[in-house]
Amino acid sequence: MAKDDLASFVAGLPKAELHVHHVGSASPRIVAELAARHEGRGPVPADPALLAEYFTFTDFAHFIEVYLSVVDLIRDAEDVRTLTYGVAQDLAAQQVRYAELTVTPYSSVNRGIPAEAFCEAIEDARREAEKELGLVLRWVFDIPGEAGLQSAEQTLRIALDQRPDGLISFGLGGPEIGVPRPQFKPYFDQARAAGLHSVPHAGETTGAQTVWDAIRELGAERIGHGIFAAQDPQLLAYLAEHAIPLEVCPTSNLRTRAVADLAEHPLAAIVAAGVPVSINSDDPPMFGTTLNNEYEVAARLLDLDTAGVAELARQGVRHSFATDQVKTALLSEIDTYTATATA
Numbered sequence: 589m590a591k592d593d594l595a596s597f598v599a600g601l602p603k604a605e606l607h608v609h610h611v612g613s614a615s616p617r618i619v620a621e622l623a624a625r626h627e628g629r630g631p632v633p634a635d636p637a638l639l640a641e642y643f644t645f646t647d648f649a650h651f652i653e654v655y656l657s658v659v660d661l662i663r664d665a666e667d668v669r670t671l672t673y674g675v676a677q678d679l680a681a682q683q684v685r686y687a688e689l690t691v692t693p694y695s696s697v698n699r700g701i702p703a704e705a706f707c708e709a710i711e712d713a714r715r716e717a718e719k720e721l722g723l724v725l726r727w728v729f730d731i732p733g734e735a736g737l738q739s740a741e742q743t744l745r746i747a748l749d750q751r752p753d754g755l756i757s758f759g760l761g762g763p764e765i766g767v768p769r770p771q772f773k774p775y776f777d778q779a780r781a782a783g784l785h786s787v788p789h790a791g792e793t794t795g796a797q798t799v800w801d802a803i804r805e806l807g808a809e810r811i812g813h814g815i816f817a818a819q820d821p822q823l824l825a826y827l828a829e830h831a832i833p834l835e836v837c838p839t840s841n842l843r844t845r846a847v848a849d850l851a852e853h854p855l856a857a858i859v860a861a862g863v864p865v866s867i868n869s870d871d872p873p874m875f876g877t878t879l880n881n882e883y884e885v886a887a888r889l890l891d892l893d894t895a896g897v898a899e900l901a902r903q904g905v906r907h908s909f910a911t912d913q914v915k916t917a918l919l920s921e922i923d924t925y926t927a928t929a930t931a
């Protein structure tokens with residue numbers, strides 16, 4: 589399919605996004621606004637051109653360091669609300685109707701924003717996004733793995749004590765190297781017992797073992813990234829048999845150097861093994877991408893026509909934790925759009 593035709597088809601296609609980070613989605617406009625608000629707060633440049641250069645990473649550890657420097661710009665509840673509603677606007681502009689946004693409350697509470705004020709701010713933006721933008725936002729609260737077990741404890745506390753209406757899942761982000769998944773089992777057990785879905789990152793920068801651990805120790809219902817499952821045919825077969833979706837973010841893996849080149853990305857092998865996938869943007873402005881671009885990248889990697897691209901969008905809906913009502917409505921919208929766009 590011609591590049592322009594693909595781009596315009598994707599741009600209008602209703603979508604669900606399941607793996608996208610709150611701070612990681614701060615656009616250059618929002619970062620500039622926060623950097624200006626908190627003049628002199630760290631190394632993040634306010635100038636968009638300089639910011640593009642600043643968002644160039646030598647490896648995954650460097651990416652986390654840059655990520656945390658943007659977290660430092662979020663100093664109060666108003667910053668949280670500005671960020672969250674700005675992210676909602678960027679999602680809605682790409683015809684995203686439903687998104688599960690990964691939020692790391694520990695990192696902001698640990699910088700002095702009270703948990704209650706943090707949750708009120710994201711909930712305020714969530715309600716306004718649904719009313720004004722027709723976007724259904726839900727929260728994943730994730731543990732920043734690099735901050736260890738005390739951050740797991742605090743993330744669980746905030747999740748259970750505050751329990752914002754939009755909260756549906758519990759995750760684990762940050763580096764995998766030196767941060768084994770099994771240690772977080774007690775926290776995932778409690779989160780799941782409280783009715784939260786388990787969606788840890790694994791197999792993003794380390795091998796198949798972290799994916800096995802996420803499944804067996806953390807009860808993962810979906811895996812963040814999980815691309816190194818491709819190294820273990822038995823694991824691929826297990827994921828396919830038990831229908832455990834991988835939340836794949838192709839450009840993220842390239843920009844963090846998890847893969848050296850998109851041509852080497854294991855997405856096609858994962859799909860060929862029958863493993864369910866969703867296509868996601870992860871930290872779009874930091875990786876110089878958008879969700880729409882990720883659909884175009886996936887279409888090229890999987891050699892898809894419009895019907896195939898529409899099916900990617902349907903998979904994102906099916907693998908979400910949205911209500912049946914939201915799923916039915918969104919699947920019907922995708923069908924209607926696809927029928928008219930390809931007529």
Ligand SMILES: O=c1[nH]cnc2c1ncn2[C@@H]1O[C@H](CO)[C@@H](O)[C@H]1O
Binds near residue numbers: 656731732733763
């Ligand atoms: O691609 C990613 N992999 C792992 N963590 C990520 C990624 N993108 C953003 N984060 C965020 O980095 C934070 C570090 O404190 C984690 O909490 C996670 O939300």
